[in-house]
């Protein structure tokens with residue numbers, strides 16, 4: 081069953097002004113329990129706007145958002161429940177750290193949920209360890225941390241709410257390659273250990289191929305493609321029309337095939353490509 085569904089969402093910014101802008105033009109999608117879904121699309125296609133509808137931060141002009149089958153617009157309680165169960169991590173979430181200590185920042189969400197001190201303490205400690213920072217950090221000021229550490233603290237604040245659906249808007253933006261890979265690994269680990277659904281936006285087609293099971297491609301306020309990584313990435317021409325590239329490793333693969341190397345199915349990740357090339361070489365007897 082889908083944990084979260086959106087039905088024909090329509091949303092415009094600055095309604096009734098000369099700056100009116102249709103940002104979602106009838107978006108429908110289902111998000112299933114435990115899956116990792118990537119949302120991709122060029123800048124301005126509506127990705128962030130869609131994400132902010134998924135936890136009720138923005139309210140659709142029309143259409144519906146269902147969490148476990150119930151409309152989040154049906155009552156105040158339903159909306160509140162959604163805010164706590166669908167954890168949204170903004171782009172550059174570290175810009176929203178504001179408390180005097182890391183502890184207080186991570187505790188902010190659980191506190192709002194009305195949990196008792198013991199439970200809050202347990203969650204803060206478990207969240208900081210989850211993002212691979214020691215408990216020594218809890219007493220520090222968030223402003224004394226490095227960029228990558230701040231990002232992890234901000235994400236820990238969302239994880240401490242133990243959301244059944246975790247949403248991240250460009251989680252790896254601005255991180256160096258090591259920081260980026262560490263964070264992608266954390267996201268997968270959260271998904272595996274909790275069984276939570278993860279929805280993330282990325283403009284990096286390689287990152288998407290490495291962790292997502294499903295990909296939604298947005299353009300001009302609508303979903304243009306929705307399928308597995310293979311299904312979506314095999315449509316190179318369509319992706320190019322939508323202003324997107326296939327991953328570098330995929331371009332390399334397509335190039336090798338054109339040059340006459342019969343490598344079988346197209347690969348989308350470096351790991352897959354290495355395996356495929358090694359097996360090709362060993363079949364030829366010179367690997």
Ligand SMILES: Nc1ncnc2c1ncn2[C@@H]1O[C@H](COP(=O)(O)OP(=O)(O)O)[C@@H](O)[C@H]1O
Nearest residue numbers: 093094101103122123124125126127128129130
């Ligand atoms: N706060 C805002 N006010 C007015 N227009 C906005 C605002 N935020 C986004 N938009 C517009 O809505 C459209 C979708 O934006 P957004 O959801 O941020 O796209 P993406 O995240 O894919 O880059 C764009 O045309 C953008 O300019």
Ligand SMILES: [Mg+2]
Nearest residue numbers: 127128129249
């Ligand atoms: Mg965005």
